[in-house]
Amino acid sequence: MSSEPAIKVQNLTKRFGATVANEGIDLTVGAGELHGLLGENGAGKSTAIRAIAGSVAPDEGTIAIHGRSLPLGSPVAAIRAGVGLVAQHFALVETLTVWENIALGVEPGRWGLLDRSRARRHAGSLIDQIGADLRIDDRIEDLTVGNRQIVEILKILGRDSRVLILDEPTSTLSPVESERLFAFLRRILDGGTTVLLVTHRIQDILDYADRATVLRQGRVVHRSQRGTWNENELVDAIVGETNVERNVFASTSGSRLQLRAAGLSTNQAGIRNLDRVSLEVDEGTLVGVAGVAGNGQETLIRTLAGLVPHEGRIVLADTDITDHTAGQRRRDGVAYIPEDRHAEGMVAPFSVVDNVVLGNHTRYGHRFLLDRNRVRRRSAELIQGYNVRGSGLDAPMAALSGGNQQKVVVARALSSQPRLVVAAQPTRGLDIGAAAEVRRKLVEVAQRGGSVIVTSADLDELFDLCHRIVVLYAGRVAGQLGRNAFDTGKVARMMTVGRDSL
Amino acid sequence: MTSEPLQDRSHAVDPPLGVTRVRQIAPSVGVLAVAFAVGCAFVALSGGNPFHAGAVLLYGAFGTSGNIAGVIAKSVPLILTGLSVAVAFRVGLFNIGGEGQLYAGALVSAALGATDLGLPSFIHLPAVLLAALAAGTVWGVIPGWLKARRGVHEVINTIMLNYIAIQTVDYLVSGPLNAGGYATRTHPIVPAATMPELWSVEPVPVSWGVVVALAACVATAWWLFNTAGGVEFRAVGLNPKASRAVGIADTRKMILGMGLAGGLAGLAGGLEVVGLHHTLYAQFSPGYGFDGIAVALLAQSHPVAIIPVAVLFGALRTADRWLQLVAGVPRDIVIIIQGVAVLGVGLQTALTRRAPAPHGPPVQPATAS
Ligand SMILES: Nc1ncnc2c1ncn2[C@@H]1O[C@H](COP(=O)(O)OP(=O)(O)OP(=O)(O)O)[C@@H](O)[C@H]1O
Ligand SMILES: [Mg+2]
Numbered sequence: 074m075s076s077e078p079a080i081k082v083q084n085l086t087k088r089f090g091a092t093v094a095n096e097g098i099d100l101t102v103g104a105g106e107l108h109g110l111l112g113e114n115g116a117g118k119s120t121a122i123r124a125i126a127g128s129v130a131p132d133e134g135t136i137a138i139h140g141r142s143l144p145l146g147s148p149v150a151a152i153r154a155g156v157g158l159v160a161q162h163f164a165l166v167e168t169l170t171v172w173e174n175i176a177l178g179v180e181p182g183r184w185g186l187l188d189r190s191r192a193r194r195h196a197g198s199l200i201d202q203i204g205a206d207l208r209i210d211d212r213i214e215d216l217t218v219g220n221r222q223i224v225e226i227l228k229i230l231g232r233d234s235r236v237l238i239l240d241e242p243t244s245t246l247s248p249v250e251s252e253r254l255f256a257f258l259r260r261i262l263d264g265g266t267t268v269l270l271v272t273h274r275i276q277d278i279l280d281y282a283d284r285a286t287v288l289r290q291g292r293v294v295h296r297s298q299r300g301t302w303n304e305n306e307l308v309d310a311i312v313g314e315t316n317v318e319r320n321v322f323a324s325t326s327g328s329r330l331q332l333r334a335a336g337l338s339t340n341q342a343g344i345r346n347l348d349r350v351s352l353e354v355d356e357g358t359l360v361g362v363a364g365v366a367g368n369g370q371e372t373l374i375r376t377l378a379g380l381v382p383h384e385g386r387i388v389l390a391d392t393d394i395t396d397h398t399a400g401q402r403r404r405d406g407v408a409y410i411p412e413d414r415h416a417e418g419m420v421a422p423f424s425v426v427d428n429v430v431l432g433n434h435t436r437y438g439h440r441f442l443l444d445r446n447r448v449r450r451r452s453a454e455l456i457q458g459y460n461v462r463g464s465g466l467d468a469p470m471a472a473l474s475g476g477n478q479q480k481v482v483v484a485r486a487l488s489s490q491p492r493l494v495v496a497a498q499p500t501r502g503l504d505i506g507a508a509a510e511v512r513r514k515l516v517e518v519a520q521r522g523g524s525v526i527v528t529s530a531d532l533d534e535l536f537d538l539c540h541r542i543v544v545l546y547a548g549r550v551a552g553q554l555g556r557n558a559f560d561t562g563k564v565a566r567m568m569t570v571g572r573d574s575l
Numbered sequence: 576m577t578s579e580p581l582q583d584r585s586h587a588v589d590p591p592l593g594v595t596r597v598r599q600i601a602p603s604v605g606v607l608a609v610a611f612a613v614g615c616a617f618v619a620l621s622g623g624n625p626f627h628a629g630a631v632l633l634y635g636a637f638g639t640s641g642n643i644a645g646v647i648a649k650s651v652p653l654i655l656t657g658l659s660v661a662v663a664f665r666v667g668l669f670n671i672g673g674e675g676q677l678y679a680g681a682l683v684s685a686a687l688g689a690t691d692l693g694l695p696s697f698i699h700l701p702a703v704l705l706a707a708l709a710a711g712t713v714w715g716v717i718p719g720w721l722k723a724r725r726g727v728h729e730v731i732n733t734i735m736l737n738y739i740a741i742q743t744v745d746y747l748v749s750g751p752l753n754a755g756g757y758a759t760r761t762h763p764i765v766p767a768a769t770m771p772e773l774w775s776v777e778p779v780p781v782s783w784g785v786v787v788a789l790a791a792c793v794a795t796a797w798w799l800f801n802t803a804g805g806v807e808f809r810a811v812g813l814n815p816k817a818s819r820a821v822g823i824a825d826t827r828k829m830i831l832g833m834g835l836a837g838g839l840a841g842l843a844g845g846l847e848v849v850g851l852h853h854t855l856y857a858q859f860s861p862g863y864g865f866d867g868i869a870v871a872l873l874a875q876s877h878p879v880a881i882i883p884v885a886v887l888f889g890a891l892r893t894a895d896r897w898l899q900l901v902a903g904v905p906r907d908i909v910i911i912i913q914g915v916a917v918l919g920v921g922l923q924t925a926l927t928r929r930a931p932a933p934h935g936p937p938v939q940p941a942t943a944s
């Protein structure tokens with residue numbers, strides 16, 4: 074067995090209409106290896122792994138798992154061969170609990186009866202193995218994106234996959250969560266499982282992978298392995314020649330107060346995700362909100378956007394917007410970038426055009442009639458400078474690669490010349506170049522006199538970007554740090570114990 | 576060259592409109608073909624000859640001008656109730672209340688159309704139809720409001736409102752509004768409130784109601800696809816959370832949707848009264864409100880596709896008694912065909928959901944992933 078590679082892909086080609094997503098890809102992953110698959114947004118990573126998992130039928134090529142060739146385009150055959158795919162976008166049933174989602178489709182039991190206690194035990198032991206901060210009876214809809222990602226992974230792991238494929242699992246995870254994930258992956262790798270990992274975080278590869286393959290425009294452009302690779306070489310292979318500038322901070326300043334939020338509290342089904350949070354933000358300022366996932370960061374962003382009922386007051390540049398709906402706040406100048414683009418950021422069957430101007434259609438028409446040409450021109454203008462790649466403005470949003478969808482979501486939010494941008498993980502799923510571009514756009518907002526409140530699973534991103542960092546712990550402000558006091562240790566302490574000193 | 580930066584290529588790459596249309600229509604046509612095949616099998620099982628039965632159906636529907644007029648008479652309410660269900664689907668709601676809304680519209684128009692108010696026809700008739708529309712709208716807005724603002728499922732409320740409307744009509748038609756005599760019907764509609772004839776055929780002339788129904792389809796399609804309000808309406812139906820996040824008033828759209836849906840079904844009821852029966856009978860509807868669900872499903876909620884599907888159902892419903900009389904086959908075959916078609920659409924939706932969505936996982940449960 075072990076002499077055969079776990080995954081052997083030869084000459085894989087997949088076209089979507091005029092778009093060539095994969096072109097003659099060869100990929101070999103040895104048994105027990107952690108293999109990284111890298112590449113810019115739209116490079117064809119998701120398409121390639123979905124071909125391996127059988128959910129995309131390639132036009133050409135062969136795929137073999139542990140030496141046995143797979144019929145193409147058959148998810149069932151792939152699962153039987155031991156392939157488990159954790160997709161880029163979640164497929165959890167939100168109204169069900171963690172254990173129910175894990176059991177779904179592979180319910181233990183006899184004669185069609187669900188063996189509840191066995192299913193619950195199984196879920197519980199999986200959670201223990203990975204060391205996740207989850208309870209089996211939590212409802213998916215109450216979980217943070219990071220925890221949903223964990224449940225997705227557990228769901229697949231629970232099926233005894235010997236070849237585990239993960240599409241950007243770390244993009245929403247905090248460093249601590251990522252570490253846990255990789256520690257867990259290390260254990261199953263030692264047990265003989267093979268892992269193919271798609272990621273935009275080079276650090277994941279440098280720290281944990283054995284080998285890496287880089288795709289660009291559907292082709293393999295680079296292969297390397299532990300020991301011989303170096304970061305610059307990988308970055309160059311991913312983004313081509315462009316230089317990625319990490320340091321985007323600009324010391325903008327404004328003296329006037331932009332936002333005053335006082336005593337914000339929320340109560341969602343008895344859970345106080347925010348507990349008397351107060352926050353003041355000046356014009357021209359970027360404020361980062363840090364915290365371990367689930368400590369209120371996303372709720373704060375959504376509350377400011379007008380999507381969560383809350384107590385307390387919110388004043389935006391002298392206007393009290395406390396009672397304003399999400400729509401009114403948008404017109405007041407608040408732009409929202411959601412954490413979960415699929416749930417809150419896009420209408421998947423709509424065209425890219427309609428998604429770019431979503432919520433603004435009423436502006437483009439005479440009286441009732443929509444001026445389609447104006448809408449199209451305007452949306453082409455708006456996504457210019459975001460380098461959105463795909464097969465045309467009229468293609469459905471669902472046909473864009475994950476990162477390109479994210480660019481559209483960001484472009485839409487920033488297109489309205491907002492006073493205040495509230496952004497939950499705005500660079501989620503973006504390649505290094507695109508992420509840098511989005512950070513630059515956020516800085517531009519501040520340079521124009523606007524303000525930005527941003528969360529990120531990546532503390533370094535907040536350090537690069539922000540004037541100030543606010544740490545939330547259990548829904549409360551645990552502390553704030555100005556730029557010259559940024560310190561990973563300090564922030565981490567506040568994140569984990571709720572205060573600076575022990 | 577793989578993917579390139581997006582640009583305006585509206586004039587270059589899209590497949591010609593016809594191609595996309597064919598791709599959209601194919602599934603429904605396929606389902607219908609299967610349904611008819613099943614129908615044929617049942618005909619054969621009950622000792623009939625499928626070809627003969629088919630010919631009889633065709634004749635029964637389109638063989639004489641009287642038969643054609645009969646088909647039109649049945650199609651008009653089906654078009655409007657189908658459209659009603661389709662509009663609700665487009666905003667993500669299920670209007671099972673078409674029947675009650677239809678009765679509400681019929682009742683109001685029978686009440687307002689039976690007395691000579693001394694008004695000219697061009698005022699009285701539109702007033703009666705608008706009243707029917709308004710009554711249906713109220714019957715739709717109630718569950719719409721309860722759903723949008725209170726989270727009560729619209730299916731439960733629409734079903735309850737069906738009972739209320741149908742029973743109320745039953746009571747009023749046999750009691751306070753009864754025209755006397757043996758029939759349970761109201762006083763006849765006065766000439767000023769009667770829909771003029773478009774095509775005078777025996778035994779049942781075709782009124783201008785058919786034009787009203789067709790116009791409603793075209794207007795709805797135009798609104799859904801060419802206006803900002805329509806785009807936002809569909810956005811709410813496809814992803815209410817994302818719509819809310821970009822500032823679209825999703826709950827208002829839901830109420831609007833149920834109001835519109837109710838209004839269209841109410842209009843169907845009004846047209847039955849002023850355009851066909853010229854009075855209101857108790858139990859006058861053979862279930863048009865429910866058949867509208869089947870029509871909307873097969874038409875994939877497209878307002879214009881509603882028309883051929885409604886005509887098809889209308890034809891089946893008109894010709895079915897000929898099956899019994901001439902071909903000696905039970906007329907319920909038609910119901911079987913209709914049922915299989917609806918099942919087929921349901922199955923198809925379930926299957927395409929499971930097929931790999933563009934970026935989805937291989938098996939996609941009901942959540943928006
Ligand atoms: N169902 C589809 N229909 C049309 N085009 C598609 C479809 N799926 C993917 N594509 C196109 O194929 C190309 C590769 O997409 P893919 O999702 O594989 O990229 P990716 O490398 O995973 O990118 P990302 O990092 O943004 O997730 C893109 O140009 C995308 O627009
Ligand atoms: Mg991808």
